[in-house]
Amino acid sequence: MTGGILSSVFYRILATIPVIGFVALFVFLLLRLTPGDPALLIGGDMATGEDLERIRASLGLDRPIWSQFLLWSERVMAGDLGRSVFSGEQVTTLIAQRLEPTIALALTVVVFSVMTAVPLGVAAAWYAGSIIDRLLSVFAVLAFSVPVFLIGYFLIYEFSVKTELFPVHGYRALSEGIGPFLHHLVLPAVSLGLVYVALLARMTRSTMLEVLDQDYIRTARAKGLSGARVLFVHALRNAGGPIITTIGVGLTLLLGGVVVTESVFAIPGLGRLVVDSMLQRDYPVIQGTILFFSVLYLMINLAIDIGYVLLDPRIRK
Amino acid sequence: MTGAVQNTHLFDVQRKRPRLRRYFRWAVPSCAALVLLITAVLTLLSGCIAPFDPLEMHPLDRFMHPSEHYLLGTDNFGRDTFSRILHGGRVSLSVAFLVAIATSLLGIFLGVMAGYVRWLDGVLMRIMDGLMAIPGILLAIALMTVMEASLLTVVFAITITEIPRMTRLARAATLGVRNMLYIEAAVTVGTRFFPLLWRHILPNIAAPLLVQATFVAASAILLEAYLGFLGAGIPPEVPSWGNMIAQGRTFVQVSFGLVLYPSLLLAAVVLSINVLGDFLRDVLDPRMTGRK
Numbered sequence: 375m376t377g378g379i380l381s382s383v384f385y386r387i388l389a390t391i392p393v394i395g396f397v398a399l400f401v402f403l404l405l406r407l408t409p410g411d412p413a414l415l416i417g418g419d420m421a422t423g424e425d426l427e428r429i430r431a432s433l434g435l436d437r438p439i440w441s442q443f444l445l446w447s448e449r450v451m452a453g454d455l456g457r458s459v460f461s462g463e464q465v466t467t468l469i470a471q472r473l474e475p476t477i478a479l480a481l482t483v484v485v486f487s488v489m490t491a492v493p494l495g496v497a498a499a500w501y502a503g504s505i506i507d508r509l510l511s512v513f514a515v516l517a518f519s520v521p522v523f524l525i526g527y528f529l530i531y532e533f534s535v536k537t538e539l540f541p542v543h544g545y546r547a548l549s550e551g552i553g554p555f556l557h558h559l560v561l562p563a564v565s566l567g568l569v570y571v572a573l574l575a576r577m578t579r580s581t582m583l584e585v586l587d588q589d590y591i592r593t594a595r596a597k598g599l600s601g602a603r604v605l606f607v608h609a610l611r612n613a614g615g616p617i618i619t620t621i622g623v624g625l626t627l628l629l630g631g632v633v634v635t636e637s638v639f640a641i642p643g644l645g646r647l648v649v650d651s652m653l654q655r656d657y658p659v660i661q662g663t664i665l666f667f668s669v670l671y672l673m674i675n676l677a678i679d680i681g682y683v684l685l686d687p688r689i690r691k
Numbered sequence: 692m693t694g695a696v697q698n699t700h701l702f703d704v705q706r707k708r709p710r711l712r713r714y715f716r717w718a719v720p721s722c723a724a725l726v727l728l729i730t731a732v733l734t735l736l737s738g739c740i741a742p743f744d745p746l747e748m749h750p751l752d753r754f755m756h757p758s759e760h761y762l763l764g765t766d767n768f769g770r771d772t773f774s775r776i777l778h779g780g781r782v783s784l785s786v787a788f789l790v791a792i793a794t795s796l797l798g799i800f801l802g803v804m805a806g807y808v809r810w811l812d813g814v815l816m817r818i819m820d821g822l823m824a825i826p827g828i829l830l831a832i833a834l835m836t837v838m839e840a841s842l843l844t845v846v847f848a849i850t851i852t853e854i855p856r857m858t859r860l861a862r863a864a865t866l867g868v869r870n871m872l873y874i875e876a877a878v879t880v881g882t883r884f885f886p887l888l889w890r891h892i893l894p895n896i897a898a899p900l901l902v903q904a905t906f907v908a909a910s911a912i913l914l915e916a917y918l919g920f921l922g923a924g925i926p927p928e929v930p931s932w933g934n935m936i937a938q939g940r941t942f943v944q945v946s947f948g949l950v951l952y953p954s955l956l957l958a959a960v961v962l963s964i965n966v967l968g969d970f971l972r973d974v975l976d977p978r979m980t981g982r983k
């Protein structure tokens with residue numbers, strides 16, 4: 375039995391490696407495809423042809439492209455993402471500085487969404503076809519259609535400019551106290567979270583409908599269990615898997631939305647870092663941040679997959 | 692399995708309020724189609740209809756409120772917001788249309804190949820997994836930084852971010868039909884590879900892909916606006932909705948309308964496309980109702 379668990383955990387780790395490899399290759403090629411010669415940038419106008427050759431050799435630019443890729447991958451795996459063209463700082467340092475606001479925002483959104491979307495989805499499935507169900511589907515279509523910045527600016531206008539309930543923008547670190555920290559996160563989390571709530575609630579609803587149609591639910595009802603017990607103990611537990619998977623898969627949507635939300639609310643997180651670097655054409659920073667986001671996403675989903683294998687005996691193959 | 696539960700519920704409701712249900716079923720998509728039609732006609736004819744040149748500045752009339760003269764007011768250069776919105780619609784609608792076409796062509800081709808040619812499957816799908824691991828907006832931003840900003844490069848960047856989902860869907864649909872008896876029969880009588888794909892596989896997987904194409908169009912409009920908003924879209928001097936919102940957001944506290952009007956219209960168009968997509972899905976395949 376344990377052998378089965380180990381081998382399927384191993385298989386999942388193995389399956390993630392080529393995907394990470396492709397992301398790395400893509401991100402690497404992105405920098406190589408950028409116009410301009412890095413050696414010329416470093417050498418400046420006064421550099422002679424020989425100087426340029428030397429700089430290229432020191433950067434490894436004279437080698438074939440696959441060898442450059444291997445060299446770069448080695449450095450990345452050692453935790454070296456290069457330096458910012460502008461500030462000269464290590465990209466890893468820049469990412470570390472900007473990490474807290476982004477993680478705080480993303481986590482708040484996930485917690486807020488799970489707490490609202492799961493009950494909503496369960497209610498919509500239990501009372502399928504009812505007014506709750508309809509309202510949910512109307513809300514979902516709306517949330518998928520309204521751009522994040524419209525919700526954001528609307529909330530700012532209503533709750534910051536007009537009534538001054540919440541700050542217009544900015545971020546307070548957790549170290550400055552939990553009160554101001556949460557106070558600054560409410561509006562960004564709500565504007566970013568609505569799409570995520572819609573996604574999760576829809577998924578919860580359709581999974582619950584599927585589960586409620588199973589034989590074991592009929593059995594549970596037939597033996598006279600109360601509705602709530604059937605719903606939460608028997609149905610929700612079995613629907614948990616797909617819901618958690620959606621939380622994981624939806625992270626790309628969330629992390630993408632973070633970029634826009636941080637711009638709307640002037641939060642100094644990773645999303646702002648990408649946008650600022652893009653405006654300055656600071657390629658190493660863009661490259662490093664995208665690689666970081668993607669690997670983070672893949673790792674979280676790998677963890678969810680492995681969690682399944684450990685908890686759900688049906689998936690062990 | 693899902694269908695059973697849902698259909699009984701729907702059936703109950705239908706029995707109770709048949710007329711109202713049927714009315715709503717058609718009324719909402721009809722409104723959506725009307726919104727799209729009007730927007731399309733207005734933006735296509737923006738050259739004739741717009742009261743002002745979208746780039747014409749009126750330095751004395753900056754930040755004007757909506758009035759008879761300037762229907763939706765003016766921006767920080769005194770440019771007419773209404774005219775700019777009409778012209779900007781061209782960009783959004785072209786992006787939606789072009790991205791939907793390009794994504795469908797490439798995504799369906801790749802997906803059918805992955806679903807039918809087994810040795811291609813592993814490689815292609817790992818690449819798609821890789822592309823899907825990069826958040827869409829970041830992927831589009833990254834592609835835009837290495838290309839000259841223009842309508843076509845924006846379309847290209849958004850297409851790349853949309854292709855994986857289309858490919859996955861086309862692959863799954865192909866896997867669903869590839870073992871059907873009629874495919875086997877076609878192979879047995881010696882149908883060649885491409886005629887087989889074109890005549891036997893494609894028509895049988897077309898419905899969900901068509902629905903997906905509408906969702907791609909909606910999401911393309913949003914992504915174009917996000918790119919414009921972040922300064923990574925088409926050149927800022929072009930009046931697109933995304934660019935207008937990006938420029939207006941500096942003045943949110945002076946004139947909320949600069950952000951509000953273009954985003955409202957944007958939301959209305961995206962909403963209409965999504966509603967039509969849902970409708971199309973219900974009509975083409977009742978089993979898919981309620982899923983996404």
